[in-house]
Amino acid sequence: MADEKIKGPASYFPSIEKTYGQPISVWQGHVRAAYPAKHMELVALLKEAHGLGHGHANAVVAYTLAEDGLK
Numbered sequence: 731m732a733d734e735k736i737k738g739p740a741s742y743f744p745s746i747e748k749t750y751g752q753p754i755s756v757w758q759g760h761v762r763a764a765y766p767a768k769h770m771e772l773v774a775l776l777k778e779a780h781g782l783g784h785g786h787a788n789a790v791v792a793y794t795l796a797e798d799g800l801k
Contacts, residue, residue, distance in 0.1 A: 738792075738793070739788075739789035739790070739792045739793035739796075740789075740793055741789075742785065742786055742789035742790075743789075745786070746782070746786045746789070746790065749786070750780075750781070750782065750786075754790065754793075757776065757780070757782070757790045757794075758790065758793075758794045758797075760775065760776060760779075760780065761775075761776070761790060761791055761794045761795075762794065762798070765800075769791055769792070769795065769801070772787075772791040772795075773787045773788050773791050774787075776790060776791065
């Protein structure tokens, strides 16, 4: 349905794209380039190297790991 609200990590995506000026695919690329790494290591990478906030970085990592069948 068109009226269904997006839930989970993907609900952060519009804010992430607006705040950091890059599509989610760019952030997913950074995550995938750092494989194999643990969830929190990937979160730290996005925070420290790219300036994402903790919640945004965590959402990107969680979604990407799940999409790739690694979570």
